[in-house]
Amino acid sequence: MKSIYVHLSPSDEFSKKFLFNSAINPIDRVYYFNLGKSGYKNIAGLKKHSFISEVYRYIAFLWGAGKLDRKNMVVFCHTTRYALAGIVLSKIFGVGKVIYFNHGVPYIGYSGIMRYILKYLEMLNVCCSDLVLTVSSSMLPFLKKGICGRKNIQAILPGSSSGLPEEYYVASSSLKENSATEKTIFVYAGRFQRRKGVYLLLEAWKEHQRRCKDDELWMCGFVVSPENSTVVDAPGVRCLGYVDDMEKIYEQADVVVNCSWHEGFGYTLLEGAAKGCCILSADIPGPNIIFSKWMRSQLFESMNASELSLRMTEFSQNKKRLYCAKILSLRSAKRFLDSKIRYPGVTS
Structure with a gap:
C-alpha cells in the first residue's frame, strides 16, 4: 500500500512556495493543513481558516482515516514555531512516521530569554519527532548540539526545501x-x-x-x-x-x-x-x-x-x-x- 503524505505548514502561501514542487510528493495521496496564523487566504481563494478550525479539521482527518491508514501515514510538520501542535496530535493518533521539517534554527539569531525560548521549542520539536529534516547542512550543528545527539537528524541534499524547476x-x-x-x-x-x-x-x-x-x-x-x-x-x-x-x-x-x-x-x-x-x-x-x-x-x-x-x-x-x-x-x-x-x- 502506498504511503499517505500529509503536510502541516503555517499557511497555503507557504505550501505553494516551498512544498508543491517538492520531490517528496511524487504520489497521488498528499494532504495539506495550515496549523499557523489565522487570516491566511487559501490558494484557491476559498474560505479563510483559523488555527483552531484547522486543528479540528486535522483531528477529523486522522479519526476518519482508520488505524491502517494512520500507520501508513508520513506526516511532515513544518517550521519551528508551528510544528509542535502537529507533532503532538500525530503521535497521539499513532501516525506511522512523524517528520519535523526544519526550515531554519531561529534561536541562533537572538540573545537573552528569546534565545532560550526558541531553543527549548526546537528541542521539543526534535525530541518528539521520528526524523528531522533540515533545509541546510549548516543547520545540523545547531540542531544536534545540546538537543538530542541520538536523534536521526538529516540535511536535505544539496539544500533548500524543494529547489527550483x-x-x-x-x-x-x-x-x-x-x-x-x-x-x-x-x-x-x-x-x-x-x-x-x-x-x-x-x-x-x-x-x-x-x-x-x-x-x-x-x-x-x-x-x-x-x-x-x-x-x-x-x-x-x-x-x-x-x-x-x-x-x-x-x-x-x-x-x-x-x-x-x-x-x-x-x-x-x-x-x-x-x-x-x-x-x-x-x-x-x-x-x-x-x-x-x-x-x-x-x-x-x-x-x-x-x-x-x-x-x-x-x-x-x-x-x-x-x-x-x-x-x-x-x-x-x-x-x-x-x-x-x-x-x-x-x-x-
Missing part, C-alpha cells in the same frame, strides 16, 4: 551586462522586520547612495505604513509592496541582498541567482551554503552596515566584477535544481 533558470547568454555609466538596481524581498535586517540595509544604503547617486533599491514584501514610512524615505528607495510576480523584478535587477540575522536557507537569494542576479548576503549559517568558494566577496559580516555598504559600492562601480558575480551566482544556483534534491530517510 529547470525552466525557472535563465540562460548564461542572456545575463544582463551593465555599461560603466548604467545605474545598478538592488533588490530586497522580505518582510519589514528588524530580524530581516531592514534597518541595517537602509543604513548601508544611505551611505552607498552618497557615492552612487543614480542607483536604486527596490523593496518588496511589505507595504509602506505610518510606522515605517520615515525609515524607507531615502533617496533611490522604491517600495513596491507585495509583488505577485517576483520573476519580473529579478529579471530587471542586478543585485539581490539578504541582511537577515538568521535564515534556514535564503530562498530569495536562490531565486535571484537563478534569474541572473548577483547575490549579496550576510555571512550566516543557511544562506552561506549557496555561495561557492569563489564567491566569498559576495558575503559580508552579519550586522555590519559599513561592510555591506562597501560591497554594494564595489559592485556598482566595477561593472565587470558585477557581471562575473552574476555568472558565479547563476552557476551556484544550478546546484539546487529540483531534480537534484534528495530527502534522506524519505526518498532514495
